[in-house]
Amino acid sequence: MKILVCISKTPDTTAKIAFTQNNTKFASDGVQWIINPYDEWYALVRAIELKEKDASTTVDLITVGAADTEPIIRKALAIGGDSAIRVNADSHDPFYIASQIAEVAKQGGYDLIFTGKETIDYNGSAIGGMVAELLDLPYVSLATKFDLAGSTATIVRETEGGEETNEVSLPLVVSCQKGVAEQRIPNMKGIMSARTKPLKVEEPAAVEALTSVVSFELPPAKAGVKLVPADNPAELIRLLHEEARVF
Amino acid sequence: MSVLIFIDHSEGQIKKSSLEALSYGSALAAQLGTTAEGILLGTVSADLPALGKYGIKKIHQASQDSLNALDAQVYAKIIADAATATGATVLVFSNNFSGKAIAPRVSVRLKAGLVTGAVALPETSNGFVVKKNVFSGKAFAHIGLSSPIKVIALNPNSYAIKEGEGTAEIAPLSVSAPASRVKVTNATVASGEVPLTEAELVVSGGRGLKGPENWGLVEDLAKALGAATACSRPVADAHWRPHHEHVGQTGIAIAPNLYIAIGISGAIQHLAGVNRSKVIVVINKDPEAPFFKAADYGIVGDAFEVVPKMTEAVKKLKGIA
Ligand SMILES: Cc1cc2nc3c(=O)[nH]c(=O)nc-3n(C[C@H](O)[C@H](O)[C@H](O)COP(=O)(O)OP(=O)(O)OC[C@H]3O[C@@H](n4cnc5c(N)ncnc54)[C@H](O)[C@@H]3O)c2cc1C
Ligand SMILES: Nc1ncnc2c1ncn2[C@@H]1O[C@H](COP(=O)(O)O)[C@@H](O)[C@H]1O
Numbered sequence: 001m002k003i004l005v006c007i008s009k010t011p012d013t014t015a016k017i018a019f020t021q022n023n024t025k026f027a028s029d030g031v032q033w034i035i036n037p038y039d040e041w042y043a044l045v046r047a048i049e050l051k052e053k054d055a056s057t058t059v060d061l062i063t064v065g066a067a068d069t070e071p072i073i074r075k076a077l078a079i080g081g082d083s084a085i086r087v088n089a090d091s092h093d094p095f096y097i098a099s100q101i102a103e104v105a106k107q108g109g110y111d112l113i114f115t116g117k118e119t120i121d122y123n124g125s126a127i128g129g130m131v132a133e134l135l136d137l138p139y140v141s142l143a144t145k146f147d148l149a150g151s152t153a154t155i156v157r158e159t160e161g162g163e164e165t166n167e168v169s170l171p172l173v174v175s176c177q178k179g180v181a182e183q184r185i186p187n188m189k190g191i192m193s194a195r196t197k198p199l200k201v202e203e204p205a206a207v208e209a210l211t212s213v214v215s216f217e218l219p220p221a222k223a224g225v226k227l228v229p230a231d232n233p234a235e236l237i238r239l240l241h242e243e244a245r246v247f
Numbered sequence: 248m249s250v251l252i253f254i255d256h257s258e259g260q261i262k263k264s265s266l267e268a269l270s271y272g273s274a275l276a277a278q279l280g281t282t283a284e285g286i287l288l289g290t291v292s293a294d295l296p297a298l299g300k301y302g303i304k305k306i307h308q309a310s311q312d313s314l315n316a317l318d319a320q321v322y323a324k325i326i327a328d329a330a331t332a333t334g335a336t337v338l339v340f341s342n343n344f345s346g347k348a349i350a351p352r353v354s355v356r357l358k359a360g361l362v363t364g365a366v367a368l369p370e371t372s373n374g375f376v377v378k379k380n381v382f383s384g385k386a387f388a389h390i391g392l393s394s395p396i397k398v399i400a401l402n403p404n405s406y407a408i409k410e411g412e413g414t415a416e417i418a419p420l421s422v423s424a425p426a427s428r429v430k431v432t433n434a435t436v437a438s439g440e441v442p443l444t445e446a447e448l449v450v451s452g453g454r455g456l457k458g459p460e461n462w463g464l465v466e467d468l469a470k471a472l473g474a475a476t477a478c479s480r481p482v483a484d485a486h487w488r489p490h491h492e493h494v495g496q497t498g499i500a501i502a503p504n505l506y507i508a509i510g511i512s513g514a515i516q517h518l519a520g521v522n523r524s525k526v527i528v529v530i531n532k533d534p535e536a537p538f539f540k541a542a543d544y545g546i547v548g549d550a551f552e553v554v555p556k557m558t559e560a561v562k563k564l565k566g567i568a
Contacts, residue, residue, distance in 0.1 A: 129351030161442030230548030
């Protein structure tokens, strides 16, 4: 079986969010970059677990990004995975990114494509569905459990206030979130072997981006907290009712 | 040229987030000088023509029973075909679980630029620019769309429902629905409860509550307010509460009118899921808890003493014995 895991790069979850160049660029100075948590903890680890159960399985990683994504992809290789492909392009347009992934996936003939639930910077939650449509494959979004028996996947996915169990035949695209797997820390052996694992760089297919970031904006600062004495919770309720009028 | 809005339903009822999408799509149509129409797949018990009061003139309905189970691949084909047939140039979804599954597929079919997580009406005086949530609620981006057709997925609780007058005409949509490739073998919905993403009021508990046996505190206040309940990640990780209540960077992101955080420190990853709440209330015994910096109201005190008194005060105010 062949699995493709989509890996993206995001600022660390504690990074300060600020913008430069007239609010058109993310201020990346001093920012630590990480593998998008959903991609690392869930999508990648579940793929590795499937490989551990069936040695004939191969796990390839793909990222659409500039050369500065390579440390991220090396780290992903250190956690597991056999080889990686970097499509040399820098874009935030989901259609553009998904088209690049679909192009690589077509050539590789994958049985299973895993993405994360969403990137924690762009928050699109869109790439998986787009890749599936481009490849005319089923897509199960927001999986919390993924099991495989032969070529049939049994997947639990989150729905509005509940969950659903799906049975689907491969090939298939799945977006992964909490529950699918547990985070793994790369060990020394993994880190050493990652250095020599193949990382292929491909030039992007000619695809038109349909969206572009015009500018960024920070939310207005809060006015500050209004503290109510601990011996008078009724006053807090009064303020919420009469001043804030939230209920 | 028209605006086509996807109407999402479950258990025969139209979702609140779809009423927001209808109000948004109608306002956008007015802004563009065109009309707004809805599309609904499956059947509902709700009064469909009455949805005209949200500003739509027509609802395209494909009422096969088989369409009551949402299959994103099947839905996307029907919706994209309907958009082409009706000449829709903007499609509006709610950015809820259904929208996240369908909108990306529809946008590919129509080669339409996609913006998910929209929080405001597009700026259309010079191009077509949509404000969306990025960096997990810590910032916004203004995204320009250059394609002739555009797909927008509106974040729940970001646009107020607007009711006016009017009834919508129901236009039956005859479709040959392709067979679903996904077999749904089991589905559970916590019925009677407000889904967290749609809730206007949310009461949330953290590790400060010490253990699952103390959750009555949170539940009583939530019940008195008519609020949904949520929790921090360590609470869900320890199985004190179900996973679907976990809010934050790696949980779900919500934007209620009121978020009451009890015994939660306010770590940046937690804030990422709740900082779009309109009013934040923090109950924490530590005056240095970071959450107070993001709060509108707060009490520095012991939750076990403060929260029952809040519940009492709510009950008194509402006249509940
Ligand atoms: C990559 C990453 C992603 C993460 N994603 C999330 C996420 O999505 N959501 C999330 O919540 N966390 C997330 N976290 C974890 C986050 O960093 C915090 O560890 C977590 O939010 C802390 O939960 P807590 O506030 O319930 O517990 P604690 O930090 O232990 O805080 C408990 C609070 O309760 C207060 N308290 C104690 N007793 C009382 C009392 N009797 N009365 C009143 N107050 C009391 C304490 O003063 C303290 O402030 C993530 C972390 C990482 C690294
Ligand atoms: N540039 C990228 N390269 C590879 N995979 C990506 C990229 N961007 C997003 N993805 C994948 O798509 C998922 C959803 O991303 P998004 O739709 O941007 O929220 C992520 O969790 C990744 O698995």
